[in-house]
Amino acid sequence: DAGVTQSPTHLIKTRGQQVTLRCSPKSGHDTVSWYQQALGQGPQFIFQYYEEEERQRGNFPDRFSGHQFPNYSSELNVNALLLGDSALYLCASSYQTGGETQYFGPGTRLLVL
Amino acid sequence: QKEVEQDPGPLSVPEGAIVSLNCTYSNSAFQYFMWYRQYSRKGPELLMYTYSSGNKEDGRFTAQVDKSSKYISLFIRDSQPSDSATYLCAMSANNQGGKLIFGQGTELSVKP
Numbered sequence: 001d002a003g004v005t006q007s008p009t010h011l012i013k014t015r016g017q018q019v020t021l022r023c024s025p026k027s028g029h030d031t032v033s034w035y036q037q038a039l040g041q042g043p044q045f046i047f048q049y050y051e052e053e054e055r056q057r058g059n060f061p062d063r064f065s066g067h068q069f070p071n072y073s074s075e076l077n078v079n080a081l082l083l084g085d086s087a088l089y090l091c092a093s094s095y096q097t098g099g100e101t102q103y104f105g106p107g108t109r110l111l112v113l
Numbered sequence: 114q115k116e117v118e119q120d121p122g123p124l125s126v127p128e129g130a131i132v133s134l135n136c137t138y139s140n141s142a143f144q145y146f147m148w149y150r151q152y153s154r155k156g157p158e159l160l161m162y163t164y165s166s167g168n169k170e171d172g173r174f175t176a177q178v179d180k181s182s183k184y185i186s187l188f189i190r191d192s193q194p195s196d197s198a199t200y201l202c203a204m205s206a207n208n209q210g211g212k213l214i215f216g217q218g219t220e221l222s223v224k225p
Contacts, residue, residue, distance in 0.1 A: 004156075033211065040121070042201050042215030043157070056212050090156055094211055102213060104149070104156040 002027060004093050004105035012111045013081050021076045021108045025093030031055075032074040033102060034066060035090040043090055049074050050096065078110075086112045116140050119202055119216025128225050132189040136202035136216045139183065143204040143214075146178050148187045151199045151218065160200075161187065192223045 005024045013019050025032050031050045035043035045058035049068035068074045072093075078085055088109050092102035119136045126132055134148075144165055149157035161176040163169045163185075169176045175188040185204075189196055202216040 006156075031211065033213075035213075035215075040217070042117075042119070042203075042217050043213070045212050045214070048211060056209070058212070092213075101147075101159065101162055102211065103159060106156045109154070 004091055004103055006089075006091050006105040006108050008108060009106065010109045010111075012113065014113050015081055015083060017081050017112075018077065018079045019081060019110060021078075021089050021091075021110075022073065023076070023091030023093075023105060024073045025091075026103050029093035029095050029103070030072050031094045031096055032068060032072065033092045033094070034074070034076045035092065035104075036060075037088040037090055037107070039087070046076070081112045083112050086110060114139060116214050117202065117204060117216040120219055121217050123220040123222060125222045125224060126192055128192060128194060128223055130192050130223070132192050132196070132221060132223075134187040134189075134200050134202075134219050134221070136185050136204075137183055138185075138204060138214075140204075140206065140214075141180075141183065142206035142208065144207050145205045146176070146185050147203040147213070148174075148176055149201040149203060149215075151201060153198075157201055194223050194225050197222050 033048040034046040037043040047057045052068045088107040091105045094102045146163045148161040151157045166180045173190045177186045199218040201218045203213040
């Protein structure tokens with residue numbers, strides 16, 4: 001049973017660029033949540049997707065956007081990158097939006113120079 | 114004030130010790146409580162999940178929730194060097210649709 005997968009594993013971008021990160025949920029899961037984890041901090045909730053719609057959003061600017069596809073996979077897009085966007089981006093999957101039992105992928109480490 | 118407070122450590126113990134990890138929180142609406150383990154440069158791995166108050170045991174791990182004190186704990190018995198990792202507490206409320214609020218994480222080192 002494949003767990004949550006994310007791509008790419010690492011990424012280096014420069015300020016002002018745009019980035020797209022990808023996530024495939026665990027088999028049987030239909031909800032994807034994205035988190036940002038700065039070094040030495042706990043993950044912070046960005047947003048959640050269910051039925052191809054954004055259901056909840058954390059305190060992140062509109063530069064952060066996402067998408068969910070019919071096969072439940074998801075993308076996270078960040079525009080106009082800032083140095084402070086450097087972090088580990090984590091995708092978590094669950095069954096339906098009330099699923100507190102979330103399983104995380106390995107993350108994408110983004111470095112903005 | 115953060116919604117969830119967790120001592121970042123680092124915490125260093127000898128192999129075989131009992132480890133106690135704790136979090137406090139301010140939001141009385143939290144009903145779901147989780148502990149995740151995160152190895153260096155990896156994603157968090159779900160260890161324990163508890164709904165409302167009470168205890169839950171799984172092998173060497175015991176999770177406790179005291180809602181009256183807004184305090185949760187994770188105990189690790191007979192700690193092993195392989196337990197060396199960062200431990201994150203996380204919680205959510207019924208009306209938050211699965212939005213997890215995490216503590217800062219406690220870095221644990223178990224010395225052989």
